[in-house]
Amino acid sequence: AHTEGTLTMFQLLIVALAFVGTNAQISCGGSISADSGTLSSPNHPANYPSNADCEWDISVPAGKVITVVFSAFEVEDRVGSTGLCEYDHVYLFDNNKQQATFFCGTEIPESYTTTGNSMRVGLITDSSENYSGFMLTFVAHVEGETPVIPTPGPSTAGPTAGPTDGPDSCGGTFTGATGSLVSPNYPSNYDNNLDCVYQINAPAGPLILEFSDFDVEASGCSYDYLEIREDSASGSQLGKFCGSANPGKVSTSGSSIYMRFKTDSSVTKKGWSLSWSRATCESFGGTCSSSCSDAGEWNYPCDNAGERCCKPDVFPSECGERKVSLISHPKIVGGSVATPNSYPWQASLQDGTFHYCGASLITAQWVVTAAHCIVDETSTTVVLGEHDRDTASGNEVRAPSAMIIPHEGYAAGAPYPNDIALIKLQQPVTFNDYIQPACLPEDPNMSVTTEDNCLITGWGSTQDTGNNKLLQELVVPIWSKEDCAARWGQSYILDTHICLGTGETGACNGDSGGPLNCKKNGKWYLAGATSWGYRGCTEPDYPDVYTRISKYVDWITEKISQNS
Numbered sequence: 001a002h003t004e005g006t007l008t009m010f011q012l013l014i015v016a017l018a019f020v021g022t023n024a025q026i027s028c029g030g031s032i033s034a035d036s037g038t039l040s041s042p043n044h045p046a047n048y049p050s051n052a053d054c055e056w057d058i059s060v061p062a063g064k065v066i067t068v069v070f071s072a073f074e075v076e077d078r079v080g081s082t083g084l085c086e087y088d089h090v091y092l093f094d095n096n097k098q099q100a101t102f103f104c105g106t107e108i109p110e111s112y113t114t115t116g117n118s119m120r121v122g123l124i125t126d127s128s129e130n131y132s133g134f135m136l137t138f139v140a141h142v143e144g145e146t147p148v149i150p151t152p153g154p155s156t157a158g159p160t161a162g163p164t165d166g167p168d169s170c171g172g173t174f175t176g177a178t179g180s181l182v183s184p185n186y187p188s189n190y191d192n193n194l195d196c197v198y199q200i201n202a203p204a205g206p207l208i209l210e211f212s213d214f215d216v217e218a219s220g221c222s223y224d225y226l227e228i229r230e231d232s233a234s235g236s237q238l239g240k241f242c243g244s245a246n247p248g249k250v251s252t253s254g255s256s257i258y259m260r261f262k263t264d265s266s267v268t269k270k271g272w273s274l275s276w277s278r279a280t281c282e283s284f285g286g287t288c289s290s291s292c293s294d295a296g297e298w299n300y301p302c303d304n305a306g307e308r309c310c311k312p313d314v315f316p317s318e319c320g321e322r323k324v325s326l327i328s329h330p331k332i333v334g335g336s337v338a339t340p341n342s343y344p345w346q347a348s349l350q351d352g353t354f355h356y357c358g359a360s361l362i363t364a365q366w367v368v369t370a371a372h373c374i375v376d377e378t379s380t381t382v383v384l385g386e387h388d389r390d391t392a393s394g395n396e397v398r399a400p401s402a403m404i405i406p407h408e409g410y411a412a413g414a415p416y417p418n419d420i421a422l423i424k425l426q427q428p429v430t431f432n433d434y435i436q437p438a439c440l441p442e443d444p445n446m447s448v449t450t451e452d453n454c455l456i457t458g459w460g461s462t463q464d465t466g467n468n469k470l471l472q473e474l475v476v477p478i479w480s481k482e483d484c485a486a487r488w489g490q491s492y493i494l495d496t497h498i499c500l501g502t503g504e505t506g507a508c509n510g511d512s513g514g515p516l517n518c519k520k521n522g523k524w525y526l527a528g529a530t531s532w533g534y535r536g537c538t539e540p541d542y543p544d545v546y547t548r549i550s551k552y553v554d555w556i557t558e559k560i561s562q563n564s
Contacts (some may be wrong), residue, residue, distance in 0.1 A: 029055040029122075030184050033275075034200075035140045035176030041090075041123050041133025045072065048088075048133040054123040066119050067090060067147040068112045072135040076125075078103035094121040106131075113147075144503030147533055170196030170261065177202050177278055183226075183261060183271025187213075190263060190271040197233075199257040200276055205255030206300065208279035211247050215270040218243035220412050223264040226272060228408070231256045239408025244269075245374070249562050250408060251279050281309035285561025298554075312561045315363060316431075319346075320439035320523035323432075338473040340387040341395065343457050343517060344436035345526070346471060348383040349373060349423075350398075355389055356460045358514025360526050361437050363426035366560055369513035370529050370547065371410035371421040380404065382423060385434040389459060390469045395434040399425040405559050407552070415492040419531040419547045421513075422559050438515065438526040441550035448498055448527050448548075450478045454518040456500070458530070460513035476500040476516075479543045487542060496551045498528045499543040516546050 032039075039056055041048045060066055076088035093100040096116025103109045115138070123133070141147040154401040169249035170184045181198060181280070183190045209228065215222035229235040230252055250392050257276065279299045281288050288302035292310035300309040324341050347359040347367050357373035359382060367382055374380075385395040402424045409418035427437055448454060457473045477500060484499030485492070493499065498516065516528030528546030 005036075013307060019281050029057075030170060030186065031057045031059075031180070032172065032184045033059045033181070034174035034179035035060060036138060037172050037174040038135065038137050039121060039172050040072075044133045044135055046132065047130040048123065048125055048327060050125055050127045050130060052123055052125040056121045057118070058121065058138055059118040062117055063142070064140040065143045066114045066115050066117065066122070066136045066138050066140055067149070068119075068136050069149050070108045070111075070134055070136045072132070073103070073108045073121070074106050074131040074133065075104045076129045078129075078247040088125045088129065088131070089123075091120075091122045091124070093122065095119055109213055115143075127380065170194055171198045171259075173199045173201065175201045177204070178276065180273070180275040182273045186271045186273060187271070189268040190261075192263055192265050192268060193262060194263040196259075196261040198257075198261070199232075200257040202255045202260070202276070204278060204279065205252060206279040207252045207255060207257060207276055208283050208369060209250040209252075209257065209274050209276050211249075211272060212273045213270070213273040214241065214246045215244050216242045216272065217267045217269055219267075224267070224269070225262055227260045227262070229258040229260075230254055232258050233260070237409060240411070241408065245404050245406065247281070247408060248405060248559065251284070251505070251558070281354065283562075284309075284558050285312045285314075285564070286310055287312070295557075311557055314557055314564070316562045319362075319437045320519075320525060321436055322524070323434075323436060336473055338387070338471045340393070341385065341434040343471070343473070343515070343524075344385070344434055345438035345524075346457050346515065348386055348389070348459060349513065350381045350383055351375070352381075355383075355459050357512045358530065359423065360515040360529070361429070361435065362440060362526065362556070363437055363560065365402075365425045365564075367423045367425070368526065368549070369421050369423060370419045370531055370554065371406040372412065372416060372419055372531070373513040374404055374406050374421050376497070380423065382425060384429060385432075387471050389467055395432075397429055399429060402426040403563060405563070407555065414532065415494055415497070415502060415545075416532050417494060418496065418552075420529060420549075420552050420555075422556065424563060437487060438517070439523050440553050440556065441525055441527065442553075444550050444553060446525075446527070446550040448516075448518055450479050452478070452518050452520065452527075454500070454516060454527065456511070456512040456514070456516050456530070477502065484543055484545070488545070496548050497531070498546045498548045500528075500546060501533075501544045502540070 042052060075090055078087040084132050085102045089102045089104045091100045091102050092112050094114045094387050095118040137149055138150055139147045215228060219242060221240050224239050225242045227240045228238045228250055230238060235258060238250050239247060249309055281302050284300060286298055286309045288307040289310050290306055292308055295311040295313050298309040298311055302309055305504055322342055345361040347355040347361055348355045349359055349369060357369055359367040359369035361367050361384060380401050382401060383401045384397045404423050406421040407418040411417055453477050455473050457471060459468050459471055479499035481493060511530045515526050518525050518527040528549055531545050531547045533544035534542045
């Protein structure tokens with residue numbers, strides 16, 4: 001049996017209000033902007049929940065209409081006093097015509113076409129008699145033309161598409177060169193116990209995802225998170241995001257994106273809003289030209305044959321220079337007091353006046369630190385030109401942050417992969433004798449050996465007893481990857497790591513995120529950022545592990561050019 005009816009917008013509101021009084025508790029849905037996609041009811045093909053109130057807003061490019069085709073349909077078939085489906089029902093609302101059509105029963109409805117480029121799909125259920133619900137595919141096309149309906153895959157809200165522990169329907173398959181998505185209920189808070197899978201398929205890649213808003217429970221991404229991967233659930237992870245820091249832009253190498261949004265049973269936030277499009281050279285701040293400068297080139301598409309995507313010159317031409325004369329001082333653990341302002345790129349991350357991590361200035365408005373130093377993802381204070389943290393010299397600049405970008409591939413816990421983050425200052429600082437940028441490695445494979453003139457600097461503990469008030473420096477031996485992996489274990493040491501120190505001297509609490517400074521060709525380079533080491537700071541024959549900056553120069557360049 002199949003029942004169908006049509007209501008105006010006013011009548012639809014009357015029916016919706018009637019359901020508000022029936023203890024409706026489950027909400028779901030979202031906003032979708034794509035050329036085509038697939039939707040299904042919560043838990044499909046298992047039964048939908050009671051008291052559901054779901055609505056999906058669908059929009060397609062201007063000048064097109066939308067055709068909806070159901071591939072599965074089973075909804076409680078009970079007709080109320082109005083002769084319409086007043087209990088459980090699915091409705092399709094034509095925004096242009098301001099008219100809703102209701103469906104219930106077990107017969108698959110006929111195809112439905114809008115008169116404009118936007119519509120709503122809704123599911124309302126009461127407190128009894130639950131069924132398997134529906135699955136539909138929508139596609140945009142020019143009015144009057146026969147739509148080409150994609151063959152729907154398995155329901156992305158059902159068991160065949162991955163875990164479905166959450167009670168709410170979300171996710172779907174979306175096809176198009178461009179589109180936008182938001183989390184369920186956005187901009188209101190998302191629900192608990194969601195497990196949403198989104199599959200984006202574009203005609204050509206690479207693609208770029210750009211977030212316009214992001215607010216997900218900050219829990220180290222253990223509870224609520226948005227995971228993004230290349231192509232499919234088994235593809236390379238592009239990022240796992242939580243907290244309130246905007247991920248900015250995330251790029252892919254191919255034409256498909258897999259996303260999973262998972263929430264737990266407590267704490268909900270506003271969620272996220274994003275759009276996708278084909279990545280171009282310009283989307284990363286590059287320019288297309290027949291030849292590129294010393295900054296190099298990226299493998300992103302240009303429109304004209306023979307053109308290359310040239311990297312932007314985002315780094316200062318003068319860098320890694322000391323402006324003060326060095327003096328000798330007598331005792332980081334086992335280190336010495338540095339000459340004041342002899343490392344003018346050294347920065348202190350502070351909460352109030354409490355120093356908790358180091359960082360390095362690389363441009364007038366950006367510093368590099370470790371991702372594990374990001375305690376508050378919304379703001380921190382970066383202090384430059386400092387030597388004695390207890391006594392001001394007048395050379396210090398306290399710079400509030402404007403943006404914090406942890407690496408999207410960072411994961412807490414050994415081996416702490418991609419332990420790097422960028423912090424943008426609210427205003428550019430002025431370079432002087434006390435504040436200068438460090439150089440970044442020019443070669444992603446730049447070697448760092450004991451023969452190089454390398455030192456670590458920081459205000460961390462000198463004897464594992466508390467932070468030091470004076471900036472410390474220490475010359476450190478560099479370990480080979482093989483020797484370091486033999487000590488820590490093969491799975492703990494990555495190509496993106498540098499190992500250094502003796503275990504008896506080296507970095508300690510408060511040094512995290514601070515620089516490994518190496519001098520090459522008369523300039524000081526930021527070779528590493530303090531990442532992790534032995535608990536308690538000192539353990540003979542266990543080196544400290546630093547993030548190898550040379551492996552992240554492209555990432556740094558992209559993020560700065562996208563967010564300048």
